[in-house]
Amino acid sequence: MSEPTLSEIMTVTAARALKNTDVCFVGIGLPSEACNLARLTHAPDITLIYESGTIGTKPRVLPLSIGDGELCETATTTVSVPEMFRYWLQGGRITVGFLSAAQLDRFGNINTTVIGDYHNPKVRLPGGGGAPEIATSCGEIFITLKHSSRAFVDKLDFFTSIGHGDGPGHRARLGITTKGPTRLVTDLCVMQPNPDTCEFEVTSLHPGVSRQQVTEATGWPLKFANQVTETAAPSDVELDALRALKQRTAEAHEGA
Amino acid sequence: MSEPTLSEIMTVTAARALKNTDVCFVGIGLPSEACNLARLTHAPDITLIYESGTIGTKPRVLPLSIGDGELCETATTTVSVPEMFRYWLQGGRITVGFLSAAQLDRFGNINTTVIGDYHNPKVRLPGGGGAPEIATSCGEIFITLKHSSRAFVDKLDFFTSIGHGDGPGHRARLGITTKGPTRLVTDLCVMQPNPDTCEFEVTSLHPGVSRQQVTEATGWPLKFANQVTETAAPSDVELDALRALKQRTAEAHEGA
Amino acid sequence: MAQIMELKEAIAENVHDGDFMALEGFTHLIPHAAAHEVLRQGYKDLTLCRMTPDMIYDQFIGMGRVKKLVFSYAGNPGVGLLLRFRDAVENAWPQALEIEEHSHAAMANAYEAGAAGLPCAIFRGYRGAELAEVNPNIKSILCPFTGEKLAAVPAINADVAIIHAQRANRAGDVMIEGIIGVQKEVVLGAKRAIVTVEEIVDDFGDVSPNAVILPGWTIDAVVRVPGGAHPSYAHGYYARDNAFYKDWDRIARDRDTFLQWMEEHVINAGPDAFGRYAGKGSR
């Protein structure tokens, strides 16, 4: 088997954060890849929920959209979208929300709305979709996206959904009782919020990645935890499962 | 065929008030009997809805309860009870709500809660169930119950659901935009609210019933409309359909 | 995560004295067998919540187990009054009964809000209805867009919910069909949930993707009790025993008759007594 790429390490590492007992609200793209990899490896009983209403879904290939037929066909049940947001998300039944981002700041706040001014944007992005309430209703939030100084910014252009706001206590002041972002997995490292400052800092570097490399790919003055470990490399089983999943997916989407 | 009883005239006359295009929210008991008779005679396409969630139901026999299996088995669809009260009743989709009562006053206000004081009742009745919102959300309300001075009272012991309140304008002052009770059918007569006072007055007497008979069975000083007609007698077709329905019902409930 | 267990154990693990308990099922799928087990195990000081208290709560009330009743229609549907309930309210027999009374719309909305994790429900209700004056848990809000006054009631979140359903699979997922009432809402809104079922199957087979299914991880205990809804019914299994509902009027009319009936059919019986009412496919 060929060596894992950094993208593959990212997905495998993100997948490992999920437990077999988790009930996970899955964003499309990288989160969906990580969540399904977890299901296909160490967490076979994990409950995956997509905002299209599909609960306990077990797709054979990754969906392109949030509502591909495969999600419904393999689900325990499919509910209406109002029910999804009311009973399942707002109802507090989700242990982990798994998001990605266009822009992210040091406190795990996310922008997926605009680059530039809201009323006169340079780039109009898709917007928040489910994120504003996923960010506050799930027990905790995992985030995964590729490292770049364009994405990891000092200041968001727009505050689509809250992470730790401006730091300790901000969520509580807004009446939010959930944990917020607890883990961020990129293609270079794993980051976790500092317990005192809520600022994301590097807790493990992927094999072969230097501190400088991560610092240069981060748009804010990056901090490292007191103890920085090396991310455990993907096992053959994990890598095999991921590559097979992506292969099946590519074939299915071409053939559609 | 034997002559119709006053009870039969009541049911037939109540049934006649319904149109083939009506969407009717059906109370159990006399209303259910009248609504199903309408469906089995002149209004085959009437949509009957029971608060148990059954929409467009066509029971072969009268249900004993509001949620007998027959209602669901013959319905177009069966929805949850929250959906029933939110989308279908409150959604303003019902043209006629058909109620009965334990006590009724001259303005068509209804008591089904207590006889005596609420906190220290002489007789504790079942309570309102769906009635408080049926009375305000349906396009109009038909009421049917047997005439007696115990039921037709000068003053209600408890105001379970509103008819015309204390008279003209009361509904509007409470923000209610629907018509309220427009027709009351008893075993002695038909009553309709006076357009100026909103007070129910007799508009037709059933065959063989005298004014005095109705006045004595009414607990308030009863008024008669300027024109009082005689209620048209049930046709053989109506009577036959009603008797067959009641016969089927009796057999089914005994055999259960 | 649903454990498949025996009724005795499911009740013992999930019900406590003083609980706020909701046994739901709107005419259909009323969990009578589970109710009897709760009665046998002797729990008391219960706050019972249910849209239509019905025969099932008449039994709790008559046995003196209920401190408070939250409800919206306390009759014997299609038959008449609920006689043990009447005796408690009118004569405080066998003990005084506190009541919190709503309309059906209010309770349906309150269950919905409970499932949705909201503190309250809003709806267009109680206009001109006197209940709003005797029940302090009926309040109002103003729509911030139109200024319209809407009724508000607190969400219902029971300590323990008990429902009956047709089928569970081995993973403890539960499928409900027919008149579904507020079954989903009461379970999702409760801290703990027990579901009795007619059958436990390997899988549900070729059902609609939108079938009403409660995933096993939303439930604490799943118990097989064939016939467990009798004299209520299970769509696709057996019909409502309307004759028994009529007979209840006689049984509950007299205190001694009631107590004797309870002793014989509930206290000294077991869930197996329900088995003879089970019947796959019959109505």
Added chain:
Amino acid sequence: MAQIMELKEAIAENVHDGDFMALEGFTHLIPHAAAHEVLRQGYKDLTLCRMTPDMIYDQFIGMGRVKKLVFSYAGNPGVGLLLRFRDAVENAWPQALEIEEHSHAAMANAYEAGAAGLPCAIFRGYRGAELAEVNPNIKSILCPFTGEKLAAVPAINADVAIIHAQRANRAGDVMIEGIIGVQKEVVLGAKRAIVTVEEIVDDFGDVSPNAVILPGWTIDAVVRVPGGAHPSYAHGYYARDNAFYKDWDRIARDRDTFLQWMEEHVINAGPDAFGRYAGKGSR
């Protein structure tokens, strides 16, 4: 009461310039054929409402028919940005586009409130989200029981709703299966509703009593358009054409390419063009 009619006539009778129009379907059952007919008939100054505007509204926006867009996620799901939407927002091409932007939770709740006849929806949302500062239609209420601040948005009640579904029967009752999105809510909340379907059948056969069915009397027009959701999909009939969604990125990137494509495949085509995508039973 649903009339079964032709697409041309259904659109002509129910759509007008300036309408507040909602074409719904959450990824699944998006009414593309009906949208094309609306485009062909030339309606303009539309306010379009849809959780995920998607390719279907990209076409309206790029053709200059939209005055205002109400939405919660304006991407090409799984592919990238919505390029005609971008061009309108960033460059006012072909005309300026007013936007009212929400979260999915807000819009789902607003559709629910619309179906429920309420003026507004309340939910626990928008906490720490900047949309609440740029959208004046996001307000709040205080729970009268707990004092908790909850977000409020106005109900959505469209002038005309259009959805696609699998089947209708001769009475015009419509059955929807699979990812049901907000289909029921948008129809029940709208003044007028058009439903295109894959098939019209004599009856639905042996379906669950709880199947998602909109009675014919809640709908104005039912139209048979096999394949009418393509490139979206119809559960049980044909699969989502993911390759086409990817290709849309190329088509919509360039103004001229887009206009040419629209001319050829929409303006000069008809609903029959969708027939070749229909396929009973295929995924």
